[in-house]
Amino acid sequence: MIISDVIKNNKRLYYNSSSNFFSILIFFSIIALKINAQTIKENWVPVNTNNSNKIFINTIGLENFKDNDIYVWILEENDPPIIMEGIDAKIYKTKTYFLLNKYIKRYSILQIIFYDAKNNVIKSYNYSRNTDNPDFKYSSPILEGSNVSLVLLKCVEINSSPKK
Incomplete structure (x- = not known):
């Protein structure tokens, strides 16, 4: 017991x-x-809203880029939506992560995300490279008057403006 x-x-x-x-x-x-x-903070500022393709930049963290390189997210809203080969749905929004160099006027796309009408991710691509060689770091020139040129100008304007 x-x-x-x-x-x-x-x-x-x-x-x-x-x-x-x-x-x-x-x-x-x-x-x-x-x-x-984590809550992702975003502050989308318009760059070009005159066309059917509206462009915004996310200014969160932009003030950290004081040298020639600027990393920035760009949001494009497409009305009407665009169609791309290899993507089965209509693209209503695109978020693109850019590396811009304001001195040599070149850029690279580091990441791109495509969204449908309900903000669901349709497809995404990552193009990040680990290199400091300027010949490989920046894949394309920034052409005068292009949307990328407008984005660079807006980034420089925001970084040059006095902080509140």
């Missing part, structure tokens, strides 16, 4: 301890998830 009582008490203690342990583990997991949850 004494041995069976000890076994019963140990089982009860084991189940209570493991139940408490899992409750505490779940509690701390929820806390950790809430602490590590």
Whole structure:
């Protein structure tokens, strides 16, 4: 009788301890998830909204680029939507991550994301390269009067304006 009582008490203690342990583990997991949850902040400023293709830049973090290189997200809204070979749905929005160099007037596309009418990602591409060689770092020239030229001018304007 004494041995069976000890076994019963140990089982009860084991189940209570493991139940408490899992409750505490779940509690701390929820806390950790809430602490590590990231909210992406965006501040889209218009660059060119005169055409059916509206262009905006995200100014969050733009002030960090004081040298010649500027990294910036660009949002394009297409009305009517565009169609591209290799993409099965109509493209209503495109977000593109650019590397612009204001001194040599060249740029590269680092990432591009295509969206449908409901803001669902249709397709995305990553073109990042790990190089400091300017011949490979910037893939294209910035042409005068192009949308990329307007984006560069807006970035320089925002970085040159006095901060509030």
